[in-house]
Amino acid sequence: MRHEEHAPPASTFPKGSRAVLRQRERKIVIACAEVLLPDGGAIPMSGVEAGVVDYFDDMVAKVPPMTRILLRGLLQLVEHSPTLYGPLKRPVTRLGVEDRRKVLSRLMNSRSYLLRTAFLGLRTVLTIAYFGNEEVVRSVGATPNLEPFARTGVSA
């Protein structure tokens, strides 16, 4: 096994290299990450600690313009979903953690396909960003290995 030799960089996207998210958009990402990927549990590191906000920002910077608009729209949909769909009448960034959990849980289990898809899209992008961190990858045991069967004598 040659795990260490092929370990990925801590984050493929240099942090803050091309930040495009506005402060209020970064706050939405943080507010969601705190609920979706909190600290503790089987993988100790939280999403925010893992750098998901910068990663998300860099992804938004690097995707084509139309995709960028969609990602920004996704953030706004989540931010204003309590106002639009209830039951809480404040944006996500102005809610406490427990209320944010209720809002995101409502999106996750919504009968509306659009809202469920929005939740899954957000969780997927944040999970991608979470796995951009080397320590998270190591925590689940998924450190890349270019020759996992080298000991069995397989050669290219």
Next chain:
Amino acid sequence: MIKLGRYEVSSHPHAGVKVFADYHGSVRDRCDVVVVGSGPGGAVVAKELAEAGMDVVLLEEGRPWDVPDFKPDAGAAMVGMLREGGMRATRGNVFMPTMQAIALGGGSVVNSAISVRPPAWVFERWARDHGTELLTASSLDAHFGRVETFLGIEPTPDAVLGERNLAFRRGCDALGMTSEPCPRNAPGCKGSAECFTGCRNRGKGSTDVSYVPAAIRAGARVYTSARVDTVTAEGRLARGVRGKIVDPVSKKDVYDLRVEARVVVLSAGCMATPVILQRSGIGNEHGHAGKHLRAHPGIAVLAVFPHKINPWEGATQGYHSMHDLRDGLKYEVLWSPPPIIATRFPGMGAAFKDQLATFERAAPFDVIVDGSDSEGSVSPRPFGMDPDIRFDIGARDVKKLHDGLCKLLEISFAAGATEVLPGLHGTDPVVRSPQDLDRLRRYKMKPTDPVIAGNHVFGTTRMGSDPKASVVDVDGRCHGTDNLYVADSGVIPSSPAVNPMLTIMALASRTASILAARM
């Protein structure tokens, strides 16, 4: 046509490829044949025609990706190598994610290298429905063989299968289902499971390291960061192509691109080629370009075992079952980076993270269906934006997906899984017992319940004998034109039943041989 033998492995496979930094102004060229797109279709045509003595120019919108560029990071790969940052999805009755590459080598750089011949009945069905009688398993045999030999296509060897693939085999064996190692164009595979993010072992014979270098050795000129927007024409005659040189970082148009040619071959993929035709005023006289988008809709489950699977080890998709192929279902082992697979995990917060930590005991399996009841379209959007893609999944295909999902659960349990995550809204997030499975069988699945992906797409420039119902003839030539051809997945008129790459390449090989004879 000459040489038969495996492609030459090189430590500098992209030598001779022109990149953005090489351009200092408008690019103009003239040649016998201009090929647009360097994926499985275009690269084959370029190599075969260059080796036949033609003066060939190959244009590719993406850039070359070398080993140091490949990062085992899902986000970096998606943003860098996939259209719309990997977030492309169809609209219609579902949002169906569909991935198309933007890279020298096209989809072959990021796919799992599965290279399977369709069964003979596929060609009989095409002939019956589309008048393609000239295409039969035997008439295409030489072209399939030529591609298979050149790419070193072989069944995945046992030594690189890993536990994820072996578990699938065990499950199929226990159920009495046929299954086999996937034939793949990955002669140097070491089982690193990095097909999706680009093979850092260069074990995969993607076209950027196989066909494109061979085309260059035979004299072809290859321009990357070169996007084609239109075909220039006079009446029935295509004169060449026009487009832009695109900065691969900013994505901005920088220089003009113009290539004059005696023959134009469009191989930009089934999402881009019809849009070029729709903009060009040639090759689309009956308006079918972009219509009849077909796909293999697929869904996946995550089987969780009591023992370690280490799913990140072993050939990405090394085993499959074609047991129910006649019924339109194909079962496969699946792998892509963990955060992509994690869409199957339910929940959020600590519970979601705990699920992520079970990854080492998990194996994803998928089912694709033939999509015979589903159809869509591709059309251009203004201002050069990515195309508008519509797709509606029909009720019969939803039923097939549901049947396939239940079969995947049976395979999983037969393989020794203790629980399976079906990823289905409206049902139990975890299936643990025969009673749970029975409940799932009785569930009336809606198209919006699962996450349905469709990465095998085709049909938007379908072939056929009737110009009023198709875009190209069996040779790949656009009806009503003298010298405009299509060689990509768009020509496939309906499901090839199996993963389409090898079929695309064999059809492209045939088109190239016909072109060589005509020129």
